[in-house]
Amino acid sequence: MGNYTFPKLLREKYLKWGDNKVAIREKDYGIWNEVTWKGYYENVKYFALGLKKLGFERGEHISIIGNNEPEWVYAELAAQSLGGAVIGIYQDSTPPEIKYIAELSDSVYVITEDQEQTDKLLEIKDELPLLRKVIYWDPKGMRNYRDPILMSFKEVQELGREFEKEHPNLFEEEIDKGNEEDIALILTTSGTTSLPKLAMLTHKNMLKMAENLLVKVDPMYPDDEFVSFLPLAWVGEQMMSISGGLLIGFTVNFPEEPTTVTENIREIGPHVMFSPPRVWEGIVSMIQVKIEDSTPLKKLVYRTFMPIGYRMADFKFNKQKPPLKWKILYKIGYFMLFRALKDRIGMSRIRKAYTGGAALGPDVFRFYHAIGVNLKQIYGQTEIAGISVVHRDDGIKFETVGKPIPETEIRISEEGEILSRSPSVFKGYYKNPEATAEALKDGWLHSGDAGYIDEDGHLVVIDRMKDVMRLSDGSIFSPQYIENKLKFSPYIKEAVVFGKDKPYVTAFINIDYENVGKWAENHQIAYTTYTDLSQKPEVYELIRKDVERVNKQLPEAARIKRFLILHKELDADDQELTRTKKVRRRFIEQKYNELVRAMYENRDNVEVQARVKYRDGREAVIKAFVKVETMF
Amino acid sequence: MDEILRVDNVFLSFGGVNALFDVSLAVYRGEIFSIIGPNGAGKTSLLNSISGFYHPQRGNIYFEGKNITKLPSHKRAELGIARTFQNIELFKGMTVLDNLMLGAHIHMKSGVLSGGIYWGFAEKEELAFREKIEEIIDFLEIEHIRYAVTGQLSYGLQKRVELGRALAMDPKIILMDEPMAGMTIEEKEDMVRFIIDINEERDVTVVLIEHDMGVVMDISDRVAVLDFGKKIAEGKPEEVRKDPRVIRAYIGEEF
Numbered sequence: 001m002g003n004y005t006f007p008k009l010l011r012e013k014y015l016k017w018g019d020n021k022v023a024i025r026e027k028d029y030g031i032w033n034e035v036t037w038k039g040y041y042e043n044v045k046y047f048a049l050g051l052k053k054l055g056f057e058r059g060e061h062i063s064i065i066g067n068n069e070p071e072w073v074y075a076e077l078a079a080q081s082l083g084g085a086v087i088g089i090y091q092d093s094t095p096p097e098i099k100y101i102a103e104l105s106d107s108v109y110v111i112t113e114d115q116e117q118t119d120k121l122l123e124i125k126d127e128l129p130l131l132r133k134v135i136y137w138d139p140k141g142m143r144n145y146r147d148p149i150l151m152s153f154k155e156v157q158e159l160g161r162e163f164e165k166e167h168p169n170l171f172e173e174e175i176d177k178g179n180e181e182d183i184a185l186i187l188t189t190s191g192t193t194s195l196p197k198l199a200m201l202t203h204k205n206m207l208k209m210a211e212n213l214l215v216k217v218d219p220m221y222p223d224d225e226f227v228s229f230l231p232l233a234w235v236g237e238q239m240m241s242i243s244g245g246l247l248i249g250f251t252v253n254f255p256e257e258p259t260t261v262t263e264n265i266r267e268i269g270p271h272v273m274f275s276p277p278r279v280w281e282g283i284v285s286m287i288q289v290k291i292e293d294s295t296p297l298k299k300l301v302y303r304t305f306m307p308i309g310y311r312m313a314d315f316k317f318n319k320q321k322p323p324l325k326w327k328i329l330y331k332i333g334y335f336m337l338f339r340a341l342k343d344r345i346g347m348s349r350i351r352k353a354y355t356g357g358a359a360l361g362p363d364v365f366r367f368y369h370a371i372g373v374n375l376k377q378i379y380g381q382t383e384i385a386g387i388s389v390v391h392r393d394d395g396i397k398f399e400t401v402g403k404p405i406p407e408t409e410i411r412i413s414e415e416g417e418i419l420s421r422s423p424s425v426f427k428g429y430y431k432n433p434e435a436t437a438e439a440l441k442d443g444w445l446h447s448g449d450a451g452y453i454d455e456d457g458h459l460v461v462i463d464r465m466k467d468v469m470r471l472s473d474g475s476i477f478s479p480q481y482i483e484n485k486l487k488f489s490p491y492i493k494e495a496v497v498f499g500k501d502k503p504y505v506t507a508f509i510n511i512d513y514e515n516v517g518k519w520a521e522n523h524q525i526a527y528t529t530y531t532d533l534s535q536k537p538e539v540y541e542l543i544r545k546d547v548e549r550v551n552k553q554l555p556e557a558a559r560i561k562r563f564l565i566l567h568k569e570l571d572a573d574d575q576e577l578t579r580t581k582k583v584r585r586r587f588i589e590q591k592y593n594e595l596v597r598a599m600y601e602n603r604d605n606v607e608v609q610a611r612v613k614y615r616d617g618r619e620a621v622i623k624a625f626v627k628v629e630t631m632f
Numbered sequence: 633m634d635e636i637l638r639v640d641n642v643f644l645s646f647g648g649v650n651a652l653f654d655v656s657l658a659v660y661r662g663e664i665f666s667i668i669g670p671n672g673a674g675k676t677s678l679l680n681s682i683s684g685f686y687h688p689q690r691g692n693i694y695f696e697g698k699n700i701t702k703l704p705s706h707k708r709a710e711l712g713i714a715r716t717f718q719n720i721e722l723f724k725g726m727t728v729l730d731n732l733m734l735g736a737h738i739h740m741k742s743g744v745l746s747g748g749i750y751w752g753f754a755e756k757e758e759l760a761f762r763e764k765i766e767e768i769i770d771f772l773e774i775e776h777i778r779y780a781v782t783g784q785l786s787y788g789l790q791k792r793v794e795l796g797r798a799l800a801m802d803p804k805i806i807l808m809d810e811p812m813a814g815m816t817i818e819e820k821e822d823m824v825r826f827i828i829d830i831n832e833e834r835d836v837t838v839v840l841i842e843h844d845m846g847v848v849m850d851i852s853d854r855v856a857v858l859d860f861g862k863k864i865a866e867g868k869p870e871e872v873r874k875d876p877r878v879i880r881a882y883i884g885e886e887f
Contacts, residue, residue, distance in 0.1 A: 029766035030778065140771075143833060259776035 005178040005203040007044075007081040009246040014041035017249070021222070024070050027256035027264060035070060037249075043070070045171050047153065048078035049160030052170065054133060056109065058083035058177070061186065063102050065089040065120075066113025068228050068254050071137035071153055073242065075111040076185075076232075080203075082174050085183040087198065088233030091117070099124040105186055105198055105430060106130055111153075114138040118150065125149055180204035186430055187235050189382045198430040199382045201235070209385040209424040210243035212405040217390060218352045224250035224271040225349075229261045236356070239386035240274055265346035273353045277360040280353075280375065283345055284367050305333035309370030316369065317396060338371045347373050354378045354390070359481075361488040362398040369396075377401045379461055383445055384408075385424035389459050399553050400458035410459055411444065416476050417465055418451040419444035450476060452555065469500040475557030477505055479585065482560065485553060489546040490515045494570050496583050497560070498596055504561040506599040508592065509543055510569055516542070531567040531624050540565065540629055547631060561631055562599045566592075567624040568610050595626060604628050635697075636661040636805055636837050637682065642691030644677055644861075651677040652688065653861040659805070664831050664838045666848045666869075669858035670881060675841045676718065678858065679807045682839075683715045684708045696804070710738050714803035716794045718810045724783030728774060728793050729765070731782055735800030736761045768799050772826060788819040795826060805837040806830065812844050820844065824851060849873060857881065 013023070017037045024035040035043070056062075062079045064072055064086060076086045087105045089098055091113075098120055102110055108130055112118045114137075121134045125147075136142065137153035164171070184203045188196040214220045228241040245252045250271075255264040265273070291302050312330045315322040322330075342348045353368065356378040368375040376391035379401035389410065391402035404410045408422035425445045428436035439446050450462045462468060463478030470476055479497035486495040486509065494510035513530055516539060520527055527533040543565060551559040570576040576588050589596055598606040610622045637659040644652040652674045659665045667675050680686040682693060684705030692701045700708055709715075714735075722731050740761065742754040769775055772792050777785060782793060791811060798806050811827070812820045824847055830836050842848050848855060848869065855872045857865040859881040865872050872878055 029763070029770055030775070031766075141829065141833075257773070257775050259773075263776065 003180045004207055005080065005175075005180060005182065006184060006206070006242065006246055007077055007175045007178055009207075010037075010041055010044065010077055010081075011172075011175055013037045013246065013249050021249070022251050023245075023249075024073070025251060025253040025268075026070050027254070027260070027267075030256075032253075032267075040070075040074075043074045043157070044077040044081060046157040046160035046164070047074050048081045048174070049163040049167075049171055050156035050158070051078055051109065051160075052082060052174075053159045053163040054109075054156070056082055056084060058174075060084045061087055061105050061107045062109040062111060063087040063089050063098075063105060063107040064111040064232070065091060065093065065098065065117050066111070066137070067091055067258060068230075068232055068237075068241075069113065069137070070254060071111075072113070072232050073252075075135075075137075075153075076242065079109075080182075080184055081171065081178070083177060083182060085186050085200070087186045087188075088231070088238070089188070090231050090233045093120075095120045095123045099127055100195065101188060101198070102128055102131065108132050110134050112136045115141040118142065118145070122147060122149075178203070180207070183427065185235075185238060187233065187238070187382050197432055197435055199235075200427040200430055201382075201385050202427060205385040205424045205426060206239065206243040207247060208407065208422070209239055209387065210247045212407055212422075212424070213239075213387055213390065214244045214248060216406045217392070218272075220244060220248050220250055220272060222249040224248070225253060225268050226250055226272055227253045227255065227261075227265050227268050227270045229255050229258070229265075230274065235382045235386050236274055236380075240272070243385075262346070266344070267346075269343075269346055269349045271349050271351050273347070273350055275353075275355060276357045277355055277364070278358075280355055280360060280368070281364055284364055287341065287345070301337050305337040306370060308333045309338060309372075310366055313366050313369035317366075317398075319394075334372070341371050342373065350374065352376065352393075356380070356387075356401075359484050360398075363488065365396075365398050379459060381445075381447055383426045383439060383447075384420055384422060385426065388420045388422060388424075395456070395458070397454075397456070397458055400454060400456075400460050402459065403457055404459070410453070412452055413444075413446075415465070416450045416452070416462075416468070418447045418449045418459065418461065420447065421445065450478065471499050471505070471557060472501050472503050473557075477554075477558035482507070482550065482554065482558065483583070485550040486546065489549075491519065491542060492546060494577075494583065496570075496585060496588050498585075498589060498599070502600055505558055506596070507547070507560050507563040508566045508588070508595070509547075509563055510566050511539060511543065513569070530569060531622060534565045534567050535625065535627055537627075540627060544629055544631070547629075551631065559631070562628055563631070564595060564599060564606075564626050564628045566595075567608065567626050568612065568622060573613055574611075595628075598626075599628055604630075633660040635659070636695070637839070638694040639678070639682065640692045640694070642678075642681060642688045642693065644674075644681055644686055644688040650861045651686075652681065655691075655858070655861070655863050657856050657863060657866060659837060659839055660853075661804075661837055662831070662835065663853035664827070664840060664851055666840045666842060666852040666855045667858060668842065668845075668848055668855060672860075673858040673881075674861040675858055676809055677861075679715070679809055679839070679841060683713055683807060706738070709801060712802070712804035713807065714798035714801045714805070715807045716791075716798050716809060716811060718813060720787075720790050720794055722782050722790060722794055722797065724781075726782060727779050728782055728785070728796075729769075729778050731793055732765045732768065732796050732800045733758075733761065735797035736765060736802070738801060764802070765800055768796050771799075771829070772796050773822075788815050791815070791819075791823070792826075795823075795830075799830065799834070799836075803836060805839065807839045809841045810843065811840070812842060812847060820847070827851065 014037045019036045019038045021037055022034045023037045023040040025032050064075050066072055079086050087107055089101055109132060110121055112121055112134060118136045125131055133151050134149050135151050135153055135156055139152055180203045182203060183200045184206055185201045186198045189199050230237040241252045253268045255261045308329045312322055350373050353373050353375045376396055378387045379389040380387035388408050389401050389404050411419045413419055421444050448465050450465050450468045452460050454460055463481045467480060468476050468478045477499055482497045483495040486492050491512055492509055493512040496508040499505040511534055525538050547560050547563055595606055606626050608624055608626055612620050612622055635658050639657050642652050642655045669675055681688050692699055695711055740757055742757050746754045774792060812823055827838055831838050852869050855869050856863055857878050864877045865875045
């Protein structure tokens with residue numbers, strides 16, 4: 001590929017297309033404004049020269065915080081043109097969080113979007129001795145701000161224009177000095193338990209990633225459109241909008257406001273889209289709700305053709321050739337339903353849609369493929385510049401994350417940890433040699449995730465290593481992984497999996513009162529209370545099917561051997577769940593100790609008494625007989 | 633300090649009920665002037681008299697030195713007096729954008745004929761105003777509901793749209809009737825921010841009726857207090873809050 005950096009690619013595209021091709025679009029005041037490659041280049045040039053005039057030196061760092069707008073990108077490319085590195089800070093960071101990152105990264109300039117972000121910096125500027133200037137690009141609301149540390153983006157570009165007159169070729173020379181091994185980005189890795197670390201990524205790391213994914217596996221083209229709405233502080237967005245955008249030259253569209261993203265995606269109709277699972281789930285929910293609210297004719301069309309869509313999707317997943325009859329029906333479905341549906345959600349032109357970061361329910365997957373959206377799973381981490389594993393179009397399996405991209409090796413360690421090796425593996429954590437050594441032990445990138453490789457060579461991600469448990473014989477299982485799979489069923493509202501240091505895996509299951517209730521009514525099964533419904537033998541049969549389904553997807557040692565349906569719904573008011581609805585496993589195990597023991601002592605029926613607190617504060621005792629079901 | 637609005641000895645009654653009894657006050661250009669008082673004190677009646685919906689039996693009202701007492705309300709709007717309402721008076725079946733464009737129409741020059749033909753003069757004018765409206769949309773952060781049907785929006789958002797419509801008139805003074813009523817704390821903070829920004833950035837004088845004492849004391853330049861149709865105090869917020877007559881009128885309230 002040659003010795004490329006982001007700025008060198010920017011220059012290459014500018015020389016190739018100049019004013020003739022749109023590089024960036026931004027919606028402002030209701031109108032999409034276009035910036036050509038020439039405009040992109042010049043904006044970067046003047047900001048860079050301005051920074052140079054202010055005293056920015058090669059190898060120094062700047063931080064950027066703000067919503068996705070062209071200025072974010074100009075500032076990034078400008079710093080990189082001068083041989084500096086860029087730290088991205090998430091827009092919703094609090095002042096102490098910003099201070100930690102700006103200080104740790106030795107940032108000499110912080111580029112902010114607007115008043116909100118600037119206010120945060122003004123709060124902490126006195127604790128950042130290295131900070132020279134805070135440069136903001138949206139002046140709205142800052143008419144009374146007089147702090148000398150502040151400068152506007154435009155002012156800096158003005159300085160740059162002046163500077164160019166005295167040093168006409170400086171910008172070009174600086175770009176020429178750039179090397180693919182220079183650090184381009186320093187991105188934070190999410191530290192849920194400890195403080196975030198700063199991962200250093202070179203131009204080569206980022207560009208190899210873009211090449212391996214967006215050229216060799218799922219090619220993108222200069223005429224493609226992409227909407228950039230995920231934070232630019234996140235490696236995934238950098239990989240697509242910046243790395244991919246500069247390597248291939250497609251147009252990057254910035255939404256008007258975070259609140260208008262869905263509308264803007266509809267307007268642009270991008271060719272590629274990247275989102276976390278909750279976005280994909282949210283869209284499906286929205287469609288289903290809107291269909292419920294629409295006319296009887298539309299409902300009829302939906303109910304007639306969706307099954308056809310699902311059938312076609314299943315043919316694809318099972319790698320069977322669909323018979324002609326189905327192809328024809330699908331074609332009709334396309335004109336009657338799928339085309340319009342895709343258009344409504346802005347996905348008419350989607351060639352590839354990616355999901356990653358957490359597990360996505362198989363029904364959601366099937367939905368998108370049914371309507372004709374090519375949704376695939378990816379896996380990766382900041383430390384590998386983005387993605388290491390992806391589904392190929394012809395090899396999509398719901399429980400896996402796919403196969404490695406070119407130039408990438410994946411291995412499972414003896415402890416079950418996923419290791420990777422590729423030219424995109426980062427250079428280390430800034431100012432943290434111990435963490436770096438740990439992450440890059442023996443020359444492999446340690447992901448911190450537990451997983452295995454299945455018969456088809458696909459990687460399966462189980463859980464974070466630290467959340468994984470072991471049975472008494474040492475086999476690994478992940479409670480959360482199994483619980484998530486169980487909860488994909490509409491009949492299961494909550495699940496708690498046990499097995500640590502025990503001979504086999506067991507589970508408590510909470511049925512979904514509404515859905516199971518409806519099911520019972522449809523099957524002429526009478527019931528009185530939640531407790532009563534939960535212990536019906538027919539309900540046990542129903543849930544048993546779901547447990548069987550999940551067991552099929554698990555390695556043998558992790559399969560649920562026995563389960564019971566809890567007679568009482570787990571509730572935050574009873575301390576069984578956190579306020580954010582996460583199960584408090586240890587507490588539950590203690591509170592329902594009788595039941596847990598029954599599952600491991602081979603008893604089939606247990607009498608229980610449980611204390612319940614009603615919403616108005618009253619307390620009561622529930623007595624019940626709980627049945628335990630054995631799977632195998 | 634230049635007087636933008638003056639109310640001189642205004643008497644307003646409905647049958648035997650005295651809504652306003654000899655009320656006089658002056659509002660200076662560029663200030664935020666609040667009118668407070670217990671329910672039924674006559675605050676909305678005062679605002680209605682200024683904007684021309686009620687006609688006082690006695691007294692005069694001057695705007696920028698001009699006597700507007702006999703002017704119909706639409707003429708007063710053309711002079712630059714804008715108004716928001718306690719209960720929201722938007723066209724619920726129209727989109728947010730249409731409601732805002734309506735606010736600007738008093739400044740539009742195209743008549744029935746050119747408007748009917750549209751292309752040419754009317755179109756150019758509409759585009760120029762659309763740009764101004766987009767600025768207001770950006771200012772009030774309502775881009776995402778531009779094309780939403782107003783009636784389906786939440787209360788807080790509808791209030792914001794109403795404010796937008798008032799701003800679309802490019803007014804010199806805005807009369808706001810309880811803009812924060814029924815809002816959550818977050819919505820209130822946003823509204824206060826908008827009011828301050830309107831006043832400082834867009835140079836609009838604000839006359840505010842509000843019950844949230846915290847807000848009134850915080851942002852007002854001057855405050856007038858009405859009770860049973862009479863003005864019982866006027867002055868800087870700190871003076872008014874200590875005035876014994878005001879405290880008596882509000883017995884049970886703490887500010």
